Amino acid sequence: MSSLKLVTLVLSLYVYVYPSLAASFTPVDSYLIACGSSQNVTYLGQTYVPDSHQSSMISLDNQKKSNTVNSTSSVPLPVHQSARVFTTTTSYKFDIKKQGRHWVRLYFYPIPDHNLTSASLSVVTENFVLLNNYSFKSYNGSSHLFREYSINVTSDSLLLNFVPSNNSIAFINAIEVVSIPDELIPNEVTSVFPSTPINDISNHAFETVYRLNMGGPKLTPQNDTLGRIWENDKKYLHVNGSATSVSINPSMIKYTERVTPEIAPNWVYATAQTMGDANVADLDFNITWVLPVDPDFTYFIRAHFCDIMSPSLNTLVFNFYINAENAYLDLDLSSLTGNLDVPFYKDFVCNSSNDQSTLTVSVGPDKVAEDANAVLNGLEILKVSNEARSLDGFVSVDNLVVSGFKKNKQSGVIIAAVIGGFVVILLLGLCYCCLVAKRSKTGQRKPSWLPLPLYGNSLTVTKMSTASPKSGTASCISLASCNLGRNFTFQEIMDATNKFDENLLLGVGGFGRVYKGTMEDGTSVAVKRGNPRSEQGLAEFRTEIEMLSKLRHRHLVSLIGYCDERSEMILVYEYMANGPLRSHLYGTDLPPLSWKQRLEICIGAARGLHYLHTGAAQSIIHRDVKTTNILLDENFVAKVADFGLSKAGPSLDQTHVSTAVKGSFGYLDPEYFRRQQLTEKSDVYSFGVVLMEVICTRPALNPVLPRDQVNIAEWAMMWQKKGMLDQIMDGNLVGKVNSASLKKFGETAEKCLADYGVDRPSMGDVLWNLEYALQLEETSSALMEPDENSTNHIQVIPLTPTEPFENSTSMVDGANSYTDEDATSAVFSQLVNPRGR
Known part of the structure; x- marks a missing residue:
């Protein structure tokens, strides 16, 4: 019996025999x-x-x-x-x-x-x-x-x-x-990114999304003074073997005046997840939990800690991360509690990590700690009501039919409210007219940035800031002076999107909401409006503008301009009529793509990434390659989008870029995640996940599936190594794919998903292999077509795929190799004969 099962069994029996060790809270209502x-x-x-x-x-x-x-x-x-x-x-x-x-x-x-x-x-x-x-x-x-x-x-x-x-x-x-108890939710909480105090959060409503008992059994209301249910955390672990469960007798927990059983029952603090390999040599290794959430909301996060495994004080110091951001560094429980087995908790506020709708929580050892270990005992994640005072969408109470109890209020109150509202509207109208008159005299606009604090909190950064929101400092460098595309007025954006009509909504991402817009000349555009509560803020906004202003390629989405008025961060792109690749793979009613279409889309995306890695003066690493960031135009031409997380690649005398981990879980290069060393091969790994999504038509991460199927990279690789990728491929492709083409495609994805970057191909090599897989498919289709005067069946000649040049650094030369859709490298002329070259 595994240690986790044994701990769970023992504690479950203990919980059953002894329902509660703490005095129950008595509710008034x-x-x-x-x-x-x-x-x-x-x-x-x-x-x-x-x-x-x-x-x-x-x-x-x-x-x-x-x-x-x-x-x-x-x-x-x-x-x-x-x-x-x-x-x-x-x-x-x-x-x-x-x-x-x-x-x-x-x-x-x-x-x-x-x-x-x-x-x-x-x-x-x-x-x-x-x-x-x-x-x-x-x-x-x-x-x-x-x-x-x-x-x-x-x-x-x-x-x-x-x-x-x-x-x-x-x-x-x-x-x-x-x-x-009112004190269960504090009035002030720390925002994770940027690290800023958020006030008056207790006035919001909350919905419980997750309440996890790390390393312990499920707890029922009988074991909690506030009648809460606590789940076991195992199914949310990103890597199952990364954590080991530990436990002590719950009666040993030493509550304090600050931490009482109402904060969490002793069953939560008596169990924990610690490092699967304590004193691991790689100190960048973390335990990570991946939790699906609604990306449109802010979340209140409470983390519970208790040192129940250290032999003495001052030996355990570790770090706590939310969405790969530093939430609490050098967390020394001994200095905070003064003793072992004393509970401690910390509250945070943040958004989801990306448009994949996930929130991640991690603990990892501190590099200077005597004991290279980390611990987490419990976790609560609550959804916070939005500006519409809603926990489900953006509709307000006033827009829904309400009960007769509200209708029975005295008519005098209603009349007074109507008159008061009319007066307020009249005064606002007069103020607006004065403001317009003043602007017409000065002829100047003075927009300001509103970075990331929740509900307009205090941190102020100027419109021209280039600093990270973490620092709260700013340097005055005007965007307008940098020739970064057309600077739209906010009114132009409002007109183009019909005041951000929800019927024009194309999607929601980590940066904000994307709307379809129509400019005065009839041009269709995509308008990405930054969410001031999003983690992707000023830095990502500027990065996107600067990157795309320098890059022009048929397989990169073009930036038309931006708007920075009225504390807004708005980007305007060319409109991609067929939306993201993911919507054509699963989750919608769109017709399935043919195998040839999928190959052509993958090839287009590979060309865009290859250009990023080799075509610019300095290589650019996208850092967020996924199926939602590969968009399709009206002709299903693929273009890579969303450069907010992009990073300049290593210089000639470097092998990598050292940087904090950012990206989307499920697509993250494990080597980059472990070592925080970014290379172009990190994009190659992410692209390998995309290839598996294309063939299997399922999300990169799906926590509701059995443990061995949650991560598509692990699951699909298991079948690929058996030579049985066809067993898990999209049912719409069964019997319609040339086996040699599928084999080459699978081998390419397998190489992209190698554990170490040095074992992965370059994007040029990936592109070559995908072109070859397409050539195999097209040749097979041509051979399958019968002569119109013949009644005999044509036997398809088996095709033998070939490997790309060994140690090739690039199969395509120059920055403009693929700007012309008809241009084809001489290398591919060798593919006319499908038997080899």
Whole structure:
């Protein structure tokens, strides 16, 4: 039995026998409601009462317009046995004895045989949107929906409005409204990038996304004074063997005045993940957890630490990273706690790491530490409500139908609000007219940068700043003076995008949202609007402009211009009609690409990358090669996009560039990740992942799959080395691909994914092999076409692929080798004879 399984088994038995070692927190408000039930329901030692038992403390409006349903078969949880169904907006009203922060927990289960899978609903409070148009149509009958929210209630009542959407129905199985300590969420938190204090975050609503017990068993509400559930972390580990579980008796945890059982139960601090190979020679090695998230939101992250494995004080010093950024360096638990087995926690705020919709958390040893080890005991990730006061999209409460409880407010209040609003609008209009008049006199625009703080917080960097947001310093170098493309006015951008109409939204990335725009002359463009809360900010914005202003290539997306007015960071590109490569591989209803199309797209992207590596005065490393950054025009010509993370390559007397790790998990070169040494071969590795995505049509990372299938690079390589890549290829390609072409393609991807950069080919070699794979496919297709006067079948001659020149540094010469689509190197003339050269 493995050590992790043994620890989990022992602790699970211990948890079962001894449910709690700490005094329970007693909530002032505690509503546990079994919706639609006619009797009490017991779940995890708690009793849920029927919602039909109206009292002075809880009421349900429009009850006569709702109906109840009950399950006649087994259900996942006891609270799923019944449900209340709504055909019109209906509200639960809870009397609040103590204002402050409360859990709001919602249980949904589309009970079979009652057509609840057709439900589409929204859930809103008076101030926040919790769910927006959630649909159960894709429900597969084996799972259920649970949502946990933390809301600061500032009145003597809480309304939960259930709104049927899309002419459908709404329903709910069970509700919990329970008060919790206000200090659970602080008022000020540190932003990760840039490192800046964020104020008033406690006024936001939160949704629990992850709550992990590192190295330990799943904990139920019976083992937590605040009724929380803690999952085991194993399925989120980026590299399973990178961590080793350790544990102690939970009674040994020494709580302090700052850290109480309400912060986290002792079961969390009594278990941990540590380095899989303590005192590892490579001190850049980390334990990393990869967690899928919604990229449109900011996240509150709480990390729990407790030194339960050191033999003495002052031996454990390590680093904590979020999205590969330094969140907490030189973390010395001994100096912070003064003893072993004393819990400690730290809070942060950040966004997702990239448009792949993931958030990563890592711990790794500090280079000066006596004990080259690191530890993480628990992790909580909460989604923070956005500027629309929503936790699901950008729709506000005012845009959703609300309950009769709100409609019954005194008309005088409503009239006063209308009059007040009118006066405010009038004053704003007068101010705007004065501002326009002043601008017309001066004829000058004075835009300023708003870097990355959450909700407009304090760090100020000027429009002309070239400094990293981390430093908070700026040098005055005007973008406009650098001849970096057309400088659009914000009004031009607004006109082109119809005021950023959501119907024109093309996609969402790590930098921000991308809209389709139409300029005055009718030219279609892609407008990328920076999100001020994104991690990719001023530095990436300037890098993108500077890089693309110097580069012109048929297989690189062209930058048309930018806009830096009104604290905006906006980039304007040529419009790519067919969008990202990924959308043609999976996740959409677009028709599948043929094998030839896929080869041509890969070849186009390889040409773009080869030009970056060899065509400019100094090589450029893209650093974020992935299927969402390969765009297709109206003719399916591939172009590489998104140069915000690009880096100048090593000079002639260097072998690599030493830099912090940036990029997208699933595509990251493992050697770069371990050693923080960047080379052109890092792009080659990422491109190898792209090649596997093209053949297998699945994401680079998919945490919901079995452990050996999560990472496409590992999974596909396993099949490739067996010579069985055809067993996992896209079903749309089965029987339609020449075996020799597929073999050459697989071999190329395999070489790109070599563990060490020196063993990988250059992009020139990759390009040669892909051209050869295409030639094999085209020759095969020509041989397969029968003579129109012949009734005999033509036998396809087996094709023997050849290898590119050994140790070739480039198969294509010069910076402009591929700017003409008809230009072909003399090397490829040897491919006319598919038997060899």
